[in-house]
Amino acid sequence: MTSIDRRLQEALDGERDPATLPAELREAYARLVGAAQLLSHTPPASVAERVMAEVRRLPAPASAALAFEDGVARRVARWFAQPRAVTLRLRPAWTLAIAAALAAVVFLPLAESVAPGAEEGVAQFVGHFPGARSVEVVGSFNDWRRGALPLSDEHHDGIWHGAVVLPAGQHEYMFVVDGERWVADPLAGRYVDDGFGRENALLIVRPAVGP
Amino acid sequence: MSDRSSDVEVVARVVGGDGEAFGIIIQRYEPGLLRFATRMLGSSDAAADAVAESLVRAYRHLAQCRNPARLRSWLYRITGNRCHSHLARRRTGEVPLEDVPPIADPADTWEVLERGEQVALVERALAALSPEKREAFVLKHVEGMSYEEMAAATGSRIPTLKMRVHRAREALLAALEERV
Amino acid sequence: MRPALGLALVLAASHASAVSAQSVRARLEDRVPAAALPAIDSLVTQAGSEGLPTEPLLQKALEGGVKGIAADRLVNGVRRGLTQLRDARAILVRAAPARAVTPGDVAAVSAALARGLSPALVERLLGAAPPPPPEPAGPVLHAAADLVARGFPPDSAADLLLTAQREGLRGVRLLDVAAAASHELQRGCAPGEALVRVREMLPNVPEVPPPRPRAVTRRPGPRS
Numbered sequence: 001m002t003s004i005d006r007r008l009q010e011a012l013d014g015e016r017d018p019a020t021l022p023a024e025l026r027e028a029y030a031r032l033v034g035a036a037q038l039l040s041h042t043p044p045a046s047v048a049e050r051v052m053a054e055v056r057r058l059p060a061p062a063s064a065a066l067a068f069e070d071g072v073a074r075r076v077a078r079w080f081a082q083p084r085a086v087t088l089r090l091r092p093a094w095t096l097a098i099a100a101a102l103a104a105v106v107f108l109p110l111a112e113s114v115a116p117g118a119e120e121g122v123a124q125f126v127g128h129f130p131g132a133r134s135v136e137v138v139g140s141f142n143d144w145r146r147g148a149l150p151l152s153d154e155h156h157d158g159i160w161h162g163a164v165v166l167p168a169g170q171h172e173y174m175f176v177v178d179g180e181r182w183v184a185d186p187l188a189g190r191y192v193d194d195g196f197g198r199e200n201a202l203l204i205v206r207p208a209v210g211p
Numbered sequence: 212m213s214d215r216s217s218d219v220e221v222v223a224r225v226v227g228g229d230g231e232a233f234g235i236i237i238q239r240y241e242p243g244l245l246r247f248a249t250r251m252l253g254s255s256d257a258a259a260d261a262v263a264e265s266l267v268r269a270y271r272h273l274a275q276c277r278n279p280a281r282l283r284s285w286l287y288r289i290t291g292n293r294c295h296s297h298l299a300r301r302r303t304g305e306v307p308l309e310d311v312p313p314i315a316d317p318a319d320t321w322e323v324l325e326r327g328e329q330v331a332l333v334e335r336a337l338a339a340l341s342p343e344k345r346e347a348f349v350l351k352h353v354e355g356m357s358y359e360e361m362a363a364a365t366g367s368r369i370p371t372l373k374m375r376v377h378r379a380r381e382a383l384l385a386a387l388e389e390r391v
Numbered sequence: 392m393r394p395a396l397g398l399a400l401v402l403a404a405s406h407a408s409a410v411s412a413q414s415v416r417a418r419l420e421d422r423v424p425a426a427a428l429p430a431i432d433s434l435v436t437q438a439g440s441e442g443l444p445t446e447p448l449l450q451k452a453l454e455g456g457v458k459g460i461a462a463d464r465l466v467n468g469v470r471r472g473l474t475q476l477r478d479a480r481a482i483l484v485r486a487a488p489a490r491a492v493t494p495g496d497v498a499a500v501s502a503a504l505a506r507g508l509s510p511a512l513v514e515r516l517l518g519a520a521p522p523p524p525p526e527p528a529g530p531v532l533h534a535a536a537d538l539v540a541r542g543f544p545p546d547s548a549a550d551l552l553l554t555a556q557r558e559g560l561r562g563v564r565l566l567d568v569a570a571a572a573s574h575e576l577q578r579g580c581a582p583g584e585a586l587v588r589v590r591e592m593l594p595n596v597p598e599v600p601p602p603r604p605r606a607v608t609r610r611p612g613p614r615s
Contacts, residue, residue, distance in 0.1 A: 004384060028388075036352035039352075042246050043246060043249050048234065054270075058270065060226065129299070140454070169495070190506065190533070190537065199371060202506070204566065
């Protein structure tokens with residue numbers, strides 16, 4: 001794929017008057033604008049009746065104070081209440097509510113599994129990948145090796161999770177879904193350019209507090 | 212309340228218990244959301260399902276819309292997420308094209324193609340993009356969003372979105388210029 | 392009260408001394424395109440000779456390898472990494488000439504720049520560091536990057552964090568300050584109001600507890 005002239009990109013971004021483009025770029029500009037116009041046809045169908053029928057069956061929207069309901073959000077809350085490590089990747093607007101839940105996660109008794117040492121902490125990873133066959137975490141903490149940190153979805157509900165002890169500090173990572181799709185964790189909240197045209201999620205592991 | 216009410220006022224009314232007022236939100240945003248979802252999924256039926264699911268979800272969580280003044284971005288975000296879920300379930304991210312006229316004679320230039328053939332060509336080029344680039348191009352050039360709105364609608368950073376839009380333009384232009 | 396914890400941004404096995412060519416090849420062989428090895432070798436050696444940490448460059452090479460990046464782009468990525476490390480160290484030296492430059496600080500500044508903070512903002516945050524002993528650069532920089540990513544104006548974000556430091560908050564507590572401001576946004580406050588509310592809370596912003604799940608795997612060592 002050939003890179004197109006910066007002036008053309010600027011004109012398409014509204015940062016340059018297209019009239020100032022040379023002739024060959026004006027033609028390309030018109031072609032792309034024309035293509036976009038062709039795509040602007042609005043489908044005739046409406047879903048209004050269908051949606052309103054459903055809305056009339058439902059109670060009024062719950063209050064803004066982190067009202068969880070059935071569905072993925074409730075399952076996330078259950079994950080935090082149970083003795084397992086889970087972070088949930090949720091793409092809808094619940095992301096903000098879930099991020100707040102993450103911030104308010106309860107202390108759970110640290111029982112039979114590995115305890116972090118000094119200058120170590122626990123990192124939880126969770127992703128919502130319905131239909132995925134495998135999800136793993138690859139990052140700077142495992143030398144970017146595949147196969148070192150698989151997540152599990154034991155309830156087969158598309159929620160993949162895992163937790164590890166890591167040195168306190170900053171770590172970059174990505175999820176790899178089905179062995180081939182690299183995804184920056186949408187719930188990470190922190191991202192950094194990877195220098196290869198993508199973004200890595202950035203994790204800051206806090207030192208664990210003693211029991 | 213007439214439908215000249217602001218989004219903030221309509222949202223407050225719905226959250227206050229007037230579910231019928233949600234019809235105003237549907238009326239305002241359904242055409243754009245359907246257009247967006249159709250371009251993402253390549254199917255008007257799939258788009259209708261995705262938008263209907265998204266609007267119901269939006270209703271249920273309307274009280275959590277952090278800033279009703281940015282309702283549009285929030286609705287596009289929910290719909291975009293739903294489209295990505297649909298595409299992820301297809302595994303390949305490929306977009307099936309329905310009701311598309313046959314491809315015209317490759318010797319024809321863009322200008323002599325019938326409009327339907329032009330639409331088909333552009334739709335095929337769009338379908339060949341990754342979901343992220345497709346979404347960025349559609350939000351920018353079909354839905355007419357600013358990069359700031361796109362950032363709110365996708366959760367991606369502006370530099371990332373610009374890169375995706377730029378790459379999408381390159382791919383589309385290359386596909387269109389093959390006709391010449 | 393939990394003592395203020397410094398966030399030790401220690402890179403795994405990071406060191407500023409020269410890395411032997413043999414050890415570079417041993418780490419990277421079969422993991423990066425063979426065509427890229429000589430150039431990466433050279434860049435890592437260069438970093439070592441300049442007293443810069445080499446681990447970030449090795450990590451970048453490994454990352455590029457596993458992501459399937461072509462040799463030339465991979466080398467460019469590592470080269471860019473070296474430039475970023477140089478820039479990071481220059482900023483550290485300008486901001487606090489009397490402060491020892493640690494590999495952790497170089498990595499933290501490099502990450503902060505990669506997260507979109509301007510060099511000027513980084514210098515401002517590091518230049519106004521609290522009294523000795525010197526704090527790691529990571530927490531205040533990542534807290535600032537968190538705030539900027541949420542849409543807070545950079546200078547206002549810096550003002551809040553520097554105020555927090557003057558109130559005695561250190562290390563991960565600065566990340567709690569950023570989290571508190573984000574929480575105010577989620578509750579519907581405008582950015583300016585959110586910053587005011589958090590400033591009023593100082594130094595008693597809520598602590599964000601670390602996760603403590605039952606089932607945890609200790610990760611294998613990175614070079615197992």
